[in-house]
Amino acid sequence: MSLSESAAAPAPEPPGTPAQAPVSLTRFLLEAQRAGAITPDLRLLVEVVARACKTISIAVGKGALGGVLGDAGSPGAASINIQGEAQKKLDVLSNEILLEANAWGGHLAALASEEMDHSQPVSDAYGRGNYLLLFDPLDGSSNIDVNISVGTIFSVLRCPKDVTTPGDEHFLQPGSAQVAAGYCTYGPSTMLVLTIGHGTHAFTLDREVGSFMLTTRDMRIPEQTREFAVNMSNQRFWEAPMQAYVGDLLAGTEGPRGKDFNMRWVASMVADVHRILTRGGIFSYPLDRKCAAQGGKLRLMYEANPMSLLIEQAGGAASTGRQRMLEVQPEHLHQRVPVFLGSRQEVEAAVEYHRRADQDEAESRA
């Protein structure tokens, strides 16, 4: 029996059976290890990342009382990361929390972060494992100062065999090679959403006990949706197929889609993706003339790929608009891509607009 079957909702129990004990993340991962779905090292890795997310949740939750709001660096000399973005104090703190948590367990070979120019091997003082960890320590941090949900995104790859000191090049694996992925959203509740390749499962932090507790086994995204997420202020910069696709969404019942749509945009990918995993929708950050030179806005390795694995494991779809996201062959660590992900039929519709536009353009050149 595969884990996704065992992870599926258990058969109803006869009346009078004592309620099953709630399932903690630790128990869930031990069950996965017993089912042969993960190794002890991968179990430890996920536990360590989850524990670090609890620490980040506490820091985020303190807000102004924690003295950690605002930009990192000194007044008039903001700290700028490799993305060219001003770092928030919580970006730096979250990154440090994840680095420290993963330094001594012996489960990792190397790690990479949105906040660090290059990957770094884990000190071999504690032994090295067979996994590579990538993370965006605090995605959406521009929302921190206005108290909107933010999150941590992580992705796990295998370290190539016989590589003792991994470098950036060893991280350049397609998203289909991920062995685990997840995010932690710091919202009204703190939730960890995780896949280890057998479905997508949601855990809610019980702050009194200090444990993540399984609250949804096998999340499933509705195939269809009436809700799209995009930053409409970029509309005039979009490519023609994106203009046409969103134009038809906005036309609603008076247009070819024949139904009205709603729009949501939190500008925090973790929050938007969590809503889509929970009730369906399509999230898109397409190419536009502002970001086309960089290949897109969102990062492939530690934003698009982990989110795409979670979405596909929940029955959804994820694409660049022209290619399945998990099949993109990375060329560099901080590569950016256009992103369409969510309800399968809606993503397929958006991809079809791009296919038709590219075909028309090819024919017009012929």
Ligand code: P6P
């Ligand atoms: P914009 C946050 O900075 C982020 O990387 C994602 O979390 C979010 O979806 C996107 O950028 C928001 O971009 O251009 O709307 O501010």
